Amino acid sequence: MNSPDAANLAALQQSDRAHHLHPFTDFKALGEAGTRVIVRGEGIYVYDQDGKRLLDGMAGLWNVNVGYGRRELIDAATDQLQQLAYYNSFFQCTTPPAIALAERLAEISGFSHVFFAGSGSEANDTQLRLARRYWQLVGKPEKQVVISRINAYHGSTLAAASLGGMQDMHKQGGLPIPGIEHVDQPYYFEADTNETPADFGVRIAGQLQSRIEELGAENVAAFIGEPVQGAGGVIIPPETYWPEVQRICQAHDVLLIADEVITGFGRLGEWFAFQRLDFEPDLVTFAKGVTSGYIPLGGVLVGERVSSVLTTNGGEFAHGYTHSGHPVACAVALANIDVIDRDGLLAHVRDDIEPYLGALWAELGERHALVGEARLLGLMGAIELVEKGRVRFDKDLKMGERCRDLAIDHGLVMRAVGDTLIIAPPLVITRSEVDELVGIADRVLTEVAFEL
Ligand SMILES: Cc1ncc(COP(=O)(O)O)c(C=O)c1O
Structure with missing residues (x-):
């Protein structure tokens, strides 16, 4: 199916709201917010209904290891x-x-x-x-x-x-x-x-x-x-x-x-x-x-x-x-x-991307006061958001969700588990794509810190 136009999108969202119960979802809240319709995937990117490109930093649900469209x-x-x-x-x-x-x-x-x-x-x-x-x-x-x-x-x-x-x-x-x-x-x-x-x-x-x-x-x-x-x-x-x-x-x-x-x-x-x-x-x-x-x-x-x-x-x-x-x-x-x-993806992860991403990820932790810890093993990474040291933000601030939503606005899918931001990109990710991922995460942290 090709990218739907605006009227088509509204119809899809309406139909989704009318008939589809999503997993791990507050159905009422989703009904009010509306769904994002993902229509295409290529490599480590997916494209939504508006043609917006998203770097899939979660490899779907930690599963699209070889990327989309193989x-x-x-x-x-x-x-x-x-x-x-x-x-x-x-x-x-x-x-x-x-x-x-x-x-x-x-x-x-x-x-x-x-x-x-x-x-x-x-x-x-x-x-x-x-x-x-x-x-x-x-x-x-x-x-x-x-x-x-x-x-x-x-x-x-x-x-x-x-x-x-x-x-x-x-x-x-x-x-x-x-x-x-x-x-x-x-x-x-x-x-x-x-x-x-x-x-x-x-x-x-x-x-x-x-x-x-x-x-x-x-x-x-x-x-x-x-x-x-x-x-x-x-x-x-x-x-x-x-x-x-x-x-x-x-x-x-x-x-x-x-x-x-x-x-x-x-x-x-x-x-x-x-x-x-x-x-x-x-x-x-x-x-x-x-x-x-x-x-x-x-x-x-x-x-x-x-x-x-x-x-x-x-x-x-x-x-x-x-x-x-x-x-x-x-x-x-x-x-x-x-x-x-x-394609040698095990060695690609172990010997190239993990050390490369790991170093950039750790640097994020050092540069941003609101990161209490940035950790990574293989291609599984997390950032702990904190007010300072190991003190968490007030839950009502929903810092994790704010960062996650801002990341999506900027073209990156990350996930928030409370105030822990997590990534698990496809194994095929390249160094320049890692730069893009970390660049967006950096921008998100900078903007959220500024808002605070
Ligand atoms: C460690 C682990 N075990 C089991 C499951 C369940 O797998 P499924 O959603 O395919 O039933 C998941 C899903 O995220 C998982 O992360």
């Missing part, structure tokens, strides 16, 4: 749609793209098996089912509890939102469901402590140990965490955190689940974050970047420990989705992984 992914979908638009993987059936993708995922992750789902939320439901099934099969069915973290985001289904630690989601849904516990997140900036980051990381991981001991290790199935918390505000853990979590899980015979829905497929300059952050999960959740968002797909990578039990002990795993292993989604994922590989 011919290889479009062709893969078209070819597969013509060949076989759908068949299921129930009843002893499968399709060539599902087979090929499972093999490719095993190559890049080192995990022997994969269970496909349609989204990150579904995949985390699968995690809960798989972890409990594993313990049943090894004769410890009482190991049921999964421990997660406050402020984690694991998706929006009942199980995924329960695994998540977002209070507002819990309040609306009568959540969490039974058998889910939450411990603190490793949020060094917010903790405002005199400890070194290394000591802080070990201490916060230690909460997992205490909780396991309170509950009794014989009742605990798994721990789940995002290697870097995304929706919670790009919370980058100290280097000591994940190795300590792994040590605790091993010591108490608890499965370790990494939710790599955001961090998978190159965002931290490796295929998966665990390959960079020095730990070895038993199970990995993926979605988003597996297809760069061109088509929905998610799943669980299952390591040897769990897969060997699942595949040798008999009995049906009573769980699965119509779209598990969807052939078109799998074909697109294969093309996407090929692009990341062939």
Whole structure:
């Protein structure tokens, strides 16, 4: 569809208001404000109804890793749609793209098996089912509890939102469901402590140990965490955190689940974050970047420990989705992984863009008094807005939203989590595009400081 003219735009907005309930939205407020209609994407840019170009500093929703308009992914979908638009993987059936993708995922992750789902939320439901099934099969069915973290985001289904630690989601849904516990997140900036980051990381991981001991290790199935918390505000853990979590899980015979829905497929300059952050999960959740968002797909990578039990002990795993292993989604994922590989995007992120953007990002922090911290790992960055030092602004000032809205006016999509501004641009971003991104962020901070 081409860019609509003004009358057409008003009609689209009216129709949207009349029929479309948007995710995570105050429907009344949106009805009054009206929606922005995005009509086209190219590289790292999207274009709205007025032809306004926006640098997509969030890669869609952290998913458009290879950028918009990639011919290889479009062709893969078209070819597969013509060949076989759908068949299921129930009843002893499968399709060539599902087979090929499972093999490719095993190559890049080192995990022997994969269970496909349609989204990150579904995949985390699968995690809960798989972890409990594993313990049943090894004769410890009482190991049921999964421990997660406050402020984690694991998706929006009942199980995924329960695994998540977002209070507002819990309040609306009568959540969490039974058998889910939450411990603190490793949020060094917010903790405002005199400890070194290394000591802080070990201490916060230690909460997992205490909780396991309170509950009794014989009742605990798994721990789940995002290697870097995304929706919670790009919370980058100290280097000591994940190795300590792994040590605790091993010591108490608890499965370790990494939710790599955001961090998978190159965002931290490796295929998966665990390959960079020095730990070895038993199970990995993926979605988003597996297809760069061109088509929905998610799943669980299952390591040897769990897969060997699942595949040798008999009995049906009573769980699965119509779209598990969807052939078109799998074909697109294969093309996407090929692009990341062939274009050297992991090295591009790790060796070029992360250091380049990281230096400019840190400079922003030094130049602007209203930045309490500017942090970045891979292509996940955050800026903490503060009145001074670590003192936050009055919430009513809505500083995060003000900066976000101004950034959009100036042509940059950033996101605001409270007063934390976050970015996660497509992996294909170039140095000159980074200059543009940081230039707009700089202008926004200057203008907001001036208004104050
Ligand atoms: C870490 C993490 N897990 C799970 C999900 C849920 O994925 P989906 O929205 O595809 O269900 C998200 C979505 O943002 C996420 O960031």
